[in-house]
Amino acid sequence: MSTESITSHPYAAPEGVLLGHFTPGSTAWDEVRNGLCITATEIAAVVGLSPWMSRFTLWHKKSGLNVAPFEMTPAIEWGNRLEDAVAAKWQDEHPGLLAAPAGTWRNREREWQRATPDRLVYPQPEGEFEIPDRADSLLEVKTSPMGDDWGPDGADDGVPVWYRCQVMWQMDALGLRRTDFGVLISGHDYREYVVEYDEGEAKILRDAAVKFLDEVRAGKRPPIDGADDTYRTIRVQPDGFDDVDVEIPAEDAARYENAQAASKAAVLELTAAKGVVLDHIGTGKRAVVGERRIAYRIPKPDGTTKSLNPYKTSKEAA
Structure with a gap:
């Protein structure tokens, strides 16, 4: 059965609620990710571990303030283009399992906890064509121009910490307990990793997210840090220009x-x-x-x- 024709069963995740399948960048996509919620791609920024977004920028985004517009870089473009190819490679390496498009989910109890995994993984015994109602695990697909941030193939600690935060959040949101990684490095070096669910880590992330959202509601802005992303956010805050002197400390x-x-x-x-x-x-x-x-x-x-x-x-x- 072709995975292109499969959409996730609404009860595939024991602790998740399927919100739908949305085109990245569309209005509907933005609506389910913005506002007072934390997505899997944002949780690393909440705990200060994201190499792409600072806590300062995320606070402005969640507060409805200006942030620098998204830029489609070649790395992001080719990562998107190659996702299906890398997922197909993982599928070839794991007969008896079926990786299907996942959609966007929220936790059944914590509506503010959102996740859009790359794939949900279902058991598919040989000769059977019906997909089970419930998934077994998740598959995350990544590409990287260099392998500096990744450990040796199969290493227990081979996944960069920001991606570990991402998949820990996804597992916690959906109630699944394992994430496989299929990673293509330098266009030819294929590697696999596994991250198991850790309740202690998940609680740390949940508690940090709750505190962060409380700070957003209270208007408590994080301090300015040295991230380029923070400087870009500050640059887009003014909405005019006054030719005046401003006294500073x-x-x-x-x-x-x-x-x-x-x-x-x-x-x-x-x-x-x-x-x-x-x-x-x-x-x-x-x-x-x-x-x-x-x-x-x-x-x-x-x-x-x-x-x-x-x-x-x-x-x-x-």
Whole structure:
């Protein structure tokens, strides 16, 4: 049976209520995710572990204030395009199980706890074509340009903490106790991981979400942090321009001026450090310390250097 034609049974999750199947980015999609609720993709921001959204930004979003508009990056676009292909690979590796589109759910008792898993996993014994009413577990599909954040294939602690928060929230919302991951790294490195439900972790996340929503209702804004996402949120708050002077606290002015000076000094130090490393590399490609790769050189056609890049954050294939 083709998974494209399957929609989740409304009673597939013992503790979940199916809200529907919505197109990401549509008005209906936004309606079930906005307001005083926390979704699985937001819970890592609540506890300060998301690499994409700060607690500050999420607070503004839930308060109905301006946040920077969503930007479709190439990584997000190709992650969406490849989701079905990676899910199909996981399906091939697990005969006897059927991964079906999940839809958007809320917890039966906690209406503010929302989740949109990638797939619900059903047992499908050989020769049977009817899908059971209740799912066994969840499947989460991910793609990554590099494997820096992921452990070895099958490692118990191989899933990045922000994705662990996401699936722990999903399991807690739906009442399921296992999530499988199918992950494609660098376009060719396929890996699998399993995360089991942990009541202690789930309670920590639930308690943090309740506290966060209380702060939204009370208008208690989180402190400004150093995340780029927070700065983008602050930038979109003004809705006009007045050519006036605004008095600010002296300590905030000093902090800004000192940071500017430190930033300039850091730029100079980084340039000097890059020069030293590049001088060591010479005509080579990589700078290493023992087995640890530090940086790599990209040459121009004439052999001179185009750039020196830190190895850990590069997109160079290992």
